[in-house]
Amino acid sequence: MRAITYSRFGAAKDVLKLEDLAVPQAAEGEVLVRIRTSGVNPSDIRARAGGRPGVSEPPFPTIVPHSDGAGVIEAVGKGVTQSRIGERVWIWNGQWQRAFGTAAECIALPSEQAVKLPDHVSFEDGAVLGIPGLTACHSVLGGGTVEGRTVLVSGGAGTVGRLAIQVAVAFGARVLATARGEDGQKAAREAGAEHVFDYSDNDLADQILNATSGSPVDRIVEVEFGKNVETNTKVIAERGTIAAFGSAREMTPVLPFYPLMFKAVTIDLVLVYLLSAAERLAAVENLTTLLEKEALDIRISKVLPLEECASAHDMIAAGDRAGSVILTI
Structure with missing residues (x-):
């Protein structure tokens, strides 16, 4: 699968690379999501640049960035109902304390971190829901x-x-x-x-x-x-x-x-x-309610292909934008 990776901290153009990685497998309790969009957030830029307090080197040998994204469940691991296959979902904490985030064609992660995306909500908007x-x-x-x-x-x-x-x-x-x-x-x-x-x-x-x-x-x-x-x-x-x-x-x-x-x-x-399980559930439920009522207007500033991930990082770092920056995959 195509994926953006980095193995050291530095400027986006210097450290972000497009690579071909093996498709991950959904372990017990996990789902495999075919990613359609990946959201780029300021925290992703700080993580790649080495700007998190007390972190002097990447925590994993190879990192696929980004915690937010949206896509379709392609496979499920043991203990996850088969009925979830084909479900449109948005993702939270995709790369939090994990090596592989959403800047790739696929991601395997715990099933609760893939939340059902209402049919009328676009994948672009779905990539803004996590953080x-x-x-x-x-x-x-x-x-x-x-x-x-x-x-x-x-x-x-x-x-x-x-x-x-x-x-x-x-x-x-x-x-x-x-x-x-x-x-x-x-x-x-x-x-x-x-x-x-x-x-x-x-x-x-x-x-x-x-x-x-x-x-x-x-x-x-x-x-x-x-x-x-x-x-x-x-x-x-x-x-x-x-x-x-x-x-x-x-x-x-x-x-x-x-x-x-x-x-x-x-x-x-x-x-x-770091929301508690109860806090997370409440926030997800409230967000889902608002989405179902079509009560949220999500602004997208720029949509770029996966290959232009470094440009997306630079846009976020510059701060002069009117909405979210999204990668399509």
Whole structure:
């Protein structure tokens, strides 16, 4: 089978190679999925570049990148019902703590990591559901219902942020968002945010509280925790939650501890790879419900063939895109 591999950290064009590998076999409890699309995420780029904390060399001799993807189950291992053969599925944690991810023609993985994809959902959209979709669902709903509450989504024009807005709106929240520039603010507004603010404004906290008539925010979905912690501290409600899934611009943040403590704020660090079984099931069920209701609009910025995987990595690293980058296989 054709597969993209790397054996050392480095620039995408230097380390990513197109190779011919043996088709894997579905072991007990596994399914073999014929991959149609592979989603490219910022975490895939950090992993390939050697940017994960404490990791100085690749954990496996040969790695096929990417955790997200979609395709069709072609074979099943012992203990998995034969009726799953031919099922359209999307994949989560395809390359998390495993050598071979979705940037290949086939992948074998535990059957629960291949989730049924509704017939009306494209394989391209399916490749966005693993990391972005589950992160959005858990960041919004991981603490329980948001119906009737106010949710602030940071980076509402990004892939996760834009999905988080839609999730929160669908589950009955009043949604505010931040974004960059006119296009970003328009994207967040079109996703359903009631008010959208430029996150670079110096008086951002005042603008948010003015929009809520002074009422603080119940839950914040945060893409840049370190950079935004001061603003979030000002606008978060007592016993509110900051669900943070990123802090790339300030990786060692200093916290205003006592202002947060005297509001009894919960800081929920969201790493979608490590959700508990119950959290994962809830996020998958919520995501499936939204897909079946056609309540999600997933933006795809670029679709490239497998052979152009390095270009896809560079697009993600550059950050100047309006949607997900997908490989077709």
